[in-house]
Amino acid sequence: MATLELIDIAKRFTKKVWGVKKMDLEVEEKEFIVLLGPSGCGKTTTMRMIAGLEEVTRGTILLDGKDITDIPPRDRGISMVFQNYAIWPHMSVYENIAFSLKLKKMPGAEIKQRVQETADMVKIGELLKRLPGQLSGGQQQRVALARALAVRPRLFLMDEPLSNLDAKLRVIMRTELKAIHQQTEATSIFVTHDQSEAMSMADRIVIMKDGEIVQIGSPDDVYFRSSNMFVAGFIGTPPSNFFTVKCEFKKEKISLKHSHFTLEIDSIGIEELKKYSGKEIVLGVRPEDLLVVADDKAVFTEEVLVVEPQGSHQVVALNLSETIVKMIVSAETKVNPGDKIGLGFNIKRIHFFDKETENRIPLISEA
Amino acid sequence: MRPDLPAAFLSGYMMTITKDQLSLSKETRKKMVPYLLIAPVVIYYSMFWLFPVLNAIIESFKDVDGIWTFGNYIHIFKDPVFYEALSNTAFIVIFSVTIEFILAFGLALLINKKFRGSSMFLFLAMIPMSLPAVAVGAMWSSGLATRGWLNSFLMNFGFIDDASKILFLAGGKMSTMLLIIIIDAWTVIPFVMIILLAGLQGVGEDVREAGAIFGGTKFQILRKITIPMLKPTITTAMILRIISAIQIWLIIVLLYGFNRLPVLLEQVVLNYDQLGAEYFERIGLALSVVVAIIVSAAAIFYLKVSGSFEKEEKQDE
């Protein structure tokens, strides 16, 4: 159980290519942090720098306040689960798990006990004598997990550990990993590009893009208070819809003019938008915040393009001047392609973004 | 240094510098690792390849008394046997490489399917290339002798009788070269076939199936999909073959002795090892330089024609 601090770390691969441009992060004890971002955003590089597999070009890494930047991986008190598991095919499951314990010169009886304990925890207690080649993908994954847990690490790193599993197993392992974390209370860092994985597991999510942090926050923070259009567009399935509107203040009301519709809302609580009066801003609307309403209350009506049933709900896609708008409607609502439906907004949950900087326009009411 | 700077700030400043320098040197050290690993190879090649090659070139321009001369090369280029050896070698290279490639490619296409006993078959195919050259020589000289196993076989099965024994080794120059080409084909076709098979398996069934789905005929698929995708493999196979075909000599000497069908490398060995005078040793040395140049030129020429250099440049970008 430890705290981790990344101070201004950066990684340059070649003269022009930066893996990580700048990264500052403080991880608290027992925290489960998820590094999330599209491929090439630097999340894996960050993790590899924490592990010591990649040297930092700049910056300092502190573990429990101690500088580990130049310490070799083996002395960092960390352990890691690799994306392709990286369990050693020439060693039995037991030998895989016991490897680091043996190198630490732990007494034999203790090793045996520790290996059995850990294996039982991840439900492979029966497989200790097997070779990895005889195991299924899910079992191999558990071996990798057991090997990492057996060390009792201060810091537990996971590099897309679930991405090679099939969809069903992935969901099961998610729950188990979370349970294991609650049990071991090891400070954990988890890298993934799967935002639903991130949302379901993280205490805090670190969203990265192009080698930099875009937002750090709880799952609720990044979902409901996305700090910019990138996050709003990256988090959520389907992601947020964006509408570019012209903002005009009229006494108590604000009118937001889109090429297809005009939305008038109360300006109370959103006075911050005043300085954008007469300028264009971007509305961010989550698919579940678009509502099917009666035509007379509709902000605009549009023809349904595609309906994607999901069982519990359905995703309806509309074509609004060459942009696809997606919304979530309940399974009971009857919609068919070609239907004209009226749409309204859940006004309280609309987000406003600066068109130039793409950053969220902060509102006092949220604070 | 400004005296009014706080000491703590100063020491922090100093620390950053030393640490920066440290991490820099560490990074350079890390960058050196591959060069260190590759260094023994480079050193070995400079000592036991580059040095002897340069040495050979220098020595080939000296006479027995160590005086600089073009004499060795003049001797070679004035010798009609050299030109005969050159044309014989060229003939054998052109015909054997072409025939071998066509046959090997055809066979590779034919058997590029999963079949039972493929592993055993591949082993069989590797036997000729794993046989030592002298064993190949013994095999064919015992077979092609007038009373060898080939005639015995034909007689035992009644194809010929004692009077119509075939005098395999007594033919004229053309049939001698033909025989050498056939024997060479026996030795290397399986090898070329294996390289092409490995390449074909790399091309994969799916691309050809895709070609078939989009309406290509078998021949079109071969010409437009398989052969272009196989090009690197074909280049490899061809270059290996051309280079080793230029160096043919042992089988000829084992079957016919020296000077019956002069080829380049045979002349090198003849001059160097058989004539037993230092004068001829130097001729052999110079001749070996000539052969090396011919081999290198052929390799570079083929690489150039096949466009491998362009690919190399593209990869470097």
Add this chain to the structure above:
Amino acid sequence: MNNVVKRQLRRSAKRTSLYIVLVGIAFIIIFPVFFLFSFSFMSDYETYSEWPKPLVPSFKANFMIDKNTEGYHLFIFNKSEDGFMPFGPLVFANNEKDIDSLRKFIKLQSNCKISSQKIVEYLKVVDNNSRVEFSIKKDLLANYILFFKVVNGAPKAVLNSLMVAGATILISLSIGGLGGYAFARYFFKGKNILKLSVLFVRMFPAVSLAIPMVIILAKMGLYDQPLGLSLVYSVGQISMSIWITASVFMSIPVSLEEAAMIFGTSKVGAFWHVTLPLALPGLAACAMYSFIGSWNEVIAAVVLTQFNPTFPVVVYKALVGSQGQINLITAGSVAQALPAIIFTLIIRKYIIQMWGGVKV
């Protein structure tokens, strides 16, 4: 229905023709090799006195002794003539000297061992019955034994060849292995050029290298020494080792090493605990490939040896100098070919993999 039958017919016809082609190729490959082996088991008599020569060596020889007023006569069964033919001394008597030379003659000519007493016993039968027929089991390996006895320095040459091969494996695997690891795991300037030149060095005519090496090795005191020869062989074998080991190391994921580094060991330790054990079969294959290359090589060995020839040189000289009977030489050739063939059998998978991976 009709279509289904047609399709099945066509498919089975395709399969059949595939197998016919395969069998045809296999036959053409095996045909001469079979005779090489076959000859190596034949006695001098089979090789030189039967015409056409037998296709398979016999496992025994049939003899007949009869007697007339001049003395005893020995006959041997000749398969091509389908009858007994006179064999050996035209006439011999029942005395120790004659019988001993007869025994030696039988052994030399027909590879059959018979004791003097046995001959005397047969002669007694002849005295009673006027003739006797008997057969003796042929000593199949006689040519092999004789080759090593007759051909000058053959056993020593085998030893030399083994030493050369051993040293070549050591040099090429250690130097080439390091290079292969660098090629597999790192990016560095000039990697592609180096990989190509490594291949080119291998293609360079061995003799063009061997001749200048004579002087260099003489200066180093290594001329006509196994180590000197292996230094020359290693030039070609190092590049082969680089290509093979590079593909071996590339097949081992880097993350296995990284995992070892995280779980308590250094970069070197990770190589030792993880990469090396996993690469071992591939490295063994590489060693065998080096062995085959070094064991089979002739021309550099001809140039670079004098009193310490390698085994292929001995066979080569025997063949060129017609120093022995063809059945003897084939025995020498088979003895030389067998290790290469066996190693090829073991590493055939790697050979395909390797050549599949070599791209110029």
